[in-house]
Amino acid sequence: MSAQGDCEFLVRRARELVGQDLWAAKAWLITARSLYPADFNIQYEMYSLERNAERTSSAGRLLYDIFVNFPEQPVVWREISVITSALRNDSQDKQTQFLRGLFETLPGRIQCEMLLKATEQCFNTLERAEMLLLLLRRFPESVAQHGVGLGESLLEAENIEDQESPVNCYRKLFVCDVLPLIINNLDVRLPAALLYKYLNKAAEFYINYVTRSTQVESQYQGAQDTPALLSPSKRSSQRYIIEGLTEKSSHIADPWERVFKILSVVGVRCEWQVDTSRRSFGDILLKMKDVCRYIGNYDNEAHTKYKTQVIYSTMLVFFKNAFQYVSSIQPSLFQGPNAANQIPLVLLENVSNVYGDTDTDRSKHVHKKRKLAEGREKTMSSDDEDPSGKGRSRLITIHAADLLNSVEVLESFRLARESWELLHSLDSLDKEFTRICVSWKTDTWLWLRIFLTDMIIYQGQYKKAIASLHHLAALQGSHSQQQIPGQGSLENQRALIQLAACHFALGEYRFACEKVLDLMCYMVLPIQEGTKLQEEQPKLKSKFRKVSELKLWPCTSTAVMPYCLRLLLACFKLRAFTDNRDDMALGHVIVLLQHEWPRGENLFLKAINKICQQGNFQYENFFNYVTNIDMLEEFAYLRTQEGGKIHLELLPNQGMLIKTSSPPLGFLQQEFIPVPQPSIQTADRHHTVTRGITKGVKEDFRLAMERQVSRCGESLMMVLHRFCINEKILLLQTLA
C-alpha cells in the first residue's frame, strides 16, 4: 500500500463511521494522523468534523494545526477567507458567530498572521481595509506599522474612485476607524501638517454626515421595499447606509462628540494652547478669542500652530451650532419626512406695529412723512455698516409653544454668529477659513445657507440678505427637486418669505408685495380665522422701548398668511394715506384691514375720514372682497344724507362713468400691462354707459350691499386669499 492509499483508506473509514459512531470516527482520524502526521486530508477531515459540529475549541485547535502545517493549501485559504469575512460581518447568525468564536480560540500570533495573509489576498481596497482594521484593532502594536499606510490608501482610494460626497465608505473607515487608532497610538508620531490634514478630513466627513440630506434615506427605503413607506413605524426608524458598508457600520453614534474628540487629541498631539476637551462651546469660543488676541505676537511656526488651533476649534463650534440652529428651525432637512411633529420656523422682522396709526403720531405734513419714510429705509438696513456688526444685538422672540428648547436654539444662533465673526476677524484666519470652505464646497450646503441668511438678516444687512436669499432659493430649488413632491411646500419657501420681509425692510414695497403674492400660491387653505398671531400686544411696550425686532415664526400657512397680509397692508398703507389721492391703494388697505379686525379700526376710520374729505371714492373691487359687516355698514352710511352723501363707486365698471382721468386708469395706461382695458372693449363700454344712465346704479348698490351682508359668514381668509391671487396684477400696479 502506498502512503496515499493508506490515508485514503483511513479517511474513508472515518467518514463511514461519522453517521453511526462519531467517537469511533474521531478515533480513526486520530490514529490516522498519528500514522501520517504530514497528511493534509486527514487533518482537514478532523477539522471539518469539528467545524460542522460547531465545536469551537477543538475546531480552533485543528485549524491552528492546519494553518501552521499546511499554509499553502488552497482549501486552507478558502477557509481563512470565510472566517475573516465572518469577522467583518455584522450578521448574528449561528454560523457567523461560530466562525468568530473559532477565530477567537486561536493564539494572537496566529490571528495576526491569518489576518495579514488574508489581507494580502484582498484586491478590493475596502475589503483589504476592513481586514487590516481587524488586525489593527486586535493588535495595537501593528498600528505603528500599518496604520498610516492604511489611512493613506483609503484617502487615495477615495480620490481614485472619484467619490462625490465626503460621506463615502473609504472616508468613513478612515475617519471613524483608522484615524482614532493612529492618533491615539503613542508609538505613531506624525508631523503636524499631516495631523491637520487628517483633522480636516475628519471634520469634513462628520459635518457632512450629520447634515446629510434626507432624500438619500428615503431613496434607499424606496428602493429596498416599497411597503416600508406605507408603514409609519418603519419610516420613523432612521436608516442610513453608506454605499459599500453594512448598515451597522454606516451608523455612527454621537458624530459631533467624535469630531470634537479628534480635535482634542490632535490638539494635544500638536501641543496647542488649551485642551478643548470637556469644555462647553461657549468656553471654547472664549478661549479662542483669547488665543486670537495674542496670535500676532508669535513667530512663524507658533503662529501657524495657533492659527490652526483657532480655525479648527472655532470652525467646529461654528458648524456645530449653526447646525443646531438650523436643525431646530427646519428639522425636516435632517430628519426626513417624519419630522412632521416639529414645526419649522422662519426668522422674520416683526411687523406687529402695522396697525399702529404711526403716521399721525409722527407728523401731519406729507413731505415730512415722506422724509421719515425715506429715513426709515436707511436706518433699517445696515448693509453699509461694518459687516461684523459689532454691538448690534437684537432681540429675537420665539413663542414658547413653537420651540421647546428656544433658549438653547438662540444660544446656538449666538455662538454660531460669534464664531463666524471670530473666523473673519483676522485676515489670516479669514483666508484660511475661506480656503477650507471652498474645498468643502460649503457653498452648496443648503442648511448652511439657511443659517448664513438668518445671520445676515439678524445683522440687518438686507441687501446682502436678498442676495443670500436668491442663492438659498436656488439651492432649495435643486434640493426640493429631489424631495418627495408635495411635501412641506411652505417650509421650502422660506427664501420667498424672507425676501418679502427684506424687500419691505428696504422700502422696496413693490418687490415685497410681489414676493408676498407669489407666496400665496403655497398657502394651504382653509386657515381657521380665529388663530391669531401669537404675538400679543405686549403690555409692557410702553415701559420698555425695545421691542422685539425679529421673531422666529412658525413656517406654516396659519402663521405665514397673516404675516403676509400684514406686510401687504404695510406696503399699501403708506401710499394710501399720502396727500395724493390714491383710491386704489386706499381700497386695498380697506380690504386688508378686515384681517384681524378690529385691530385696524383706527386706520379704517382714518380711511373713512379721507374718503369723506375727498367727497367720493372709487374702488370697484369693494364688493368682491369686503365682507366685514362693520365696514359695510360704514359705507352704507356714507352714502346717506347723514353720512355726507359721499359718492361711492364700488361696483365693477362703474368707474367708467366718471372722468377718464381717474388715477388708476392713468396708471394702467402708463404701464402698458396687457390687461384687457375697459376703454378698448367698446361693447362693454356701451353697456355700462347705458346701465349708468338707467339709474339702476342705486339699485345695484343696494342689491350688492344686501348680498355682501349675506356673505358675512364666508371665511375671511378665503376671501383675502382670493383677493391676493385674483388681484395680483392690480395690486402690483398700484405699487408701481
Place this chain on the structure above:
Amino acid sequence: MSDIRLSLLRRDALSAAKEVLYHLDIFFSSQLQSVPLPIVDKGPVELLEEFVFQVPKERGSPAKRLNSLQELQLLEIMCNYFQEQSKDSVRQIIFSSLFSPQGNKADDCRMTLLGKLVSMAVAVCRVPVLECAASWLQRTPTVYCVRLAQALVDDYCSLVPGSIQTLKQIFSASPRFCCQFITSVTMLYDMSSDDLIPPPDLLEMVVSWIFEDPRLILITFLNTPIAASLPIGFLELTPLSGLIRWCVKAPLAYKRKKPALANGHPNGKLAKSSAPASDQDCQPLYSKLHLSVLQVLMLLQGHLTEKNLYGRLGLVPFDHVVSLVDEISRLSDELNPLNASQEVELALDRLAQALQVAMAAGTFLCTREDLRTVCSRLPHNNLLQLVISGPVQQPAHAALPPGFYSPIHTPPLGYPTHAAHPAIPAHPALPAHPVQTFIPGMAFPYRPIH
C-alpha cells in the same frame, strides 16, 4: 509507648481510639520536626491495632467487637481527626500507620474499616480523607487497592440505587482520588469473566469523568516523581492500560456474556435508576471512552517530551499489551468467529488504534517488529496490519517532528496542582519543588511498611 498503652487500657473503646490518635498525632508531629521521614515502627502500629481495630494484644484474650453504632462513632472520630489536622504530612503518616497492610490478622479488619471510612468520606465529602486514600492507593499493593475499590463499588453501585451520583460528585472534590479509583476499578474489573465486566453505573461514571476532563487520567502521573522502573505489584501511574483493556475487550466480553445474565445481573434491578438500560447502551460509552483514551495519549506525548521521558517511560507497559493480546485471541477463539466477526473487528480496530497512538506518544515502548510477533496470533485486521507495518515512508514534513503536537497556547501545566493537595510525596523527606524531575534510578520513596 507502653505508658500510653497503660493509660489507654483504662478507657472505653471509643475514647481510647480518640486518645490513641491524639497521642500519635503528637508523637509524629514532633518526629517530623527532627526527621523528615520518620520510620513508622511497630509501636504505633500495634497501638492502633489494639485500640482502633480492637485486635487483642494478648493471645487468647477475646476480641472486643464494637457494635454498629460504636463503629459509626469511631468512623466519625477518624473522619474528624483528618478533617481537623491541617498538616498534610501528619495526616499522611497517621493514615499510613492506620491502614498500611501489615500482613497480619488485623489486615482484614483494617481493610473493612478503611472501606467504611472512605465510603463515609465520599458521602460527606471529606476531602482530606479522600486525598489520603489517594496516596494510600498509590503505595499499597494492588490486591488491597482492589478491595477498597470493591467496597466503594458495593456501596455506591449496588447497595442503594442512584447513590452513584454521590460518588460522581467526588470528581470536583478530589480529582486525585478519582484518578486512583479509576485505576483500581480497571484492575478490579478486567473482563476476564462476566462478573468482572464493570457495572453500567460505574462505567457511565468513569466515562463521564474522563470525558469531562481527560487530564484526570494523568493527574497521578503528573504529580508523582518518576522512577525509571515502576514497582511491580502496585497500581500503575495511570489507568491507561486498564482503560485500553476495557475498550478493546468490551465488544468481545459483552458478546460472550451469557444472554441469561444480560438482564439478570445480580444488581441489575437495583441499579436501574440512572444506569444504562442494557448492554447495548454501554457500547457507545466504550466508544466514547476509547476516544478519550486516545486523546489522553496525545496529551501525554507533550508531557513526556516536556519531562524528557519521551520513549523512556512505558505507561502502557509491554507485558500488559502482551497479556491483552493473549486475552483477545483467546476470546475471539472462544466466540464463534462467524457470529462475532464485527465484534472482533471492532476490538482489533481499537487495539490497533490504541497501540499506534500510544507508540506515537512514546509511551508504549515497542518496535513494530516486536509488535508483529506479539500480534501474530490475532485474526487479520486491516488497520492492525497497517499499524504493524507502520506508515509508508515518505519525506518527513519539515515543520513537524513526527507525531508531535505542541500545545497552541501556553505550555500545559498538567493538572492544576493546588496547594491544598500537594504532590503526593509532599513528604518533608523530598525536595519540595522539583517534584516532577526525572531522577533515574531513584526508587519510589514511599514503601509500604511491612
